[in-house]
Amino acid sequence: MQQECVVCDFVSSDSWVILSPIEQSIKRKIDAVGTPLKDWNIQINYGIKTGFNDAFIINTKKRDEILANCQTEDERQKTAELIRPILRGRDIKRYEYEWADLWIIATFPSRHYDIESYPAVKNYLLSIGIERLEQTGETHIVNGKKIKARKKTCNEWFETQDSISYWEDFSKPKIVWGEISDKSKFAFDFLGEYIPEATSFYMKGECIEYLLSALNSSVSEWLFSKVGTTTGVGTIRWKKYTIEQLIVAKLSTEQLNTHLAAFNDLKVGKMSITDFECFSNKLMYDIYKLTSDEIQYIENQQTF
Template sequence: MSVYVRQHVISINYRVGESWTILSPIEQIIKSKIEENGIPLKKWNISIQYGVKTGLNDAFIITDEVRKKLIQEDPNSAQIIRPILRGRDIYKDQIRFSNLYVITAYKGIHEIIESKYPAVYSHLKGFETQLRQRGQVEGKPGKSGSMQHHWTELDNNISLEKLDDFNSPKILFSEMVKEPQFYLDKDSYIANDTVTFITGSNIDNLVKMLNSKTIFTIYKNFYAGGGLGQKGVRVKKTFLETLPLPLNLAIKSDDVFEIETEIQNELNFTDYEKAWINNQVN
């Protein structure tokens, strides 16, 4: 056994605070190169946020039929009803909109909702008992004093400013995936809490990198905190923020194969290292 160990020993260098992982020599080189040529996403001029948590989907997430009914009863309803995407609706460079909408009942709307949006208020009134039972609701039965939000409002104190973030171009993705599934949304969709989204600078390039098999393989092997089953990957905010990517890379092509080549060349991969990456993703 001792001879076998001496023959197969691998020297590994670790930085203070870095996760302890056993890597082969080629894996160490690839990880070292992306860290030499990249900057962790948490240092980019971007914001990574979670989508909207309603607290009661049955009340706040509605079908197109209900949306049309509420707008017919009161045209003002359209002002606070917006299309919503869930994690299951998001794919690589595309979405499959399920004709679902969300009532964007932001923090403070309770002061005007009954007078300004009577149809929406009437709809929510039908769920009042369940809405009042949420843990963060003001005046919840059995609780003394004011808590966080009114029963007519979304969970987590969603502000108008938070809703404005959804108006910006943003990268949408779900947390549990088997392959890269990032979508650049420029149509101001709202996303629910099964979706994480990225806003900020250089996201047109960023989405190409995140959707590349090269970067996804690097993330999965070195930064994802372990897999889910045989093929699953958890794209968690705290993990993704540690992923170093080349900030100044301007990807010129939209062709998937050329994008892989541009990224691998930017990271100074040798032919041997490119072959290792390509074998991992095929």
């Protein structure tokens, strides 16, 4: 114990973690120049909870079937705008995502949709039995599986469970990530195409292009492995509260411009993900003024 012990100073009321001397040195450097994400001008929100995924989340074949049942071109166009592509936590990788060909019927309560204006959607939802579940609380059989009744809400039977006020954010560029992962896996929705599902989160606000790099960097992955919460089986919970506690350094104007140029190269395919990762890691090492020994320590760690 005398040979392996370390001395740690716990001088604040913040949660504490036992670190080795080299780890303490790294964390001191991060703390000295970094700012917790909760103090950045950003917003982090949960993905959408439908209350009944078997009905509201559909594949492309079912979407095309619903659109084919529209009686007019106006109805078809409105219905196509209502059914949006969705990303689940498992679909999101590091810097990229693999869309699973899934869509959400985005009848958010805060939008106050008139279901009579979407007869093809209404008929589909009635065929699933949502109205009956809402009224009776019975179970229902979908694709051979028994589905429990939806959670009781004040929403209309055809609406999703979440009555979100931030639905406009889904159409904007944003960082998306899954709640549970063994590694940092943050991706960028460049065009605001996707709605994140309940097993994922999204971030919008200032410098999110840079924050994508910072969150995926080896430094942040190492730090989060020390201060984040685990599932108990070797994976990390990348939840809103813990992400907000993560400390990230802000860049100078010159550094931001340099990063933005590299990010734009990544966006248009002029830079590979591998090269962008190397660029981002070097940027973070330089910001925190880590020594070669500290860099090697981080890169040699089996973080999770």
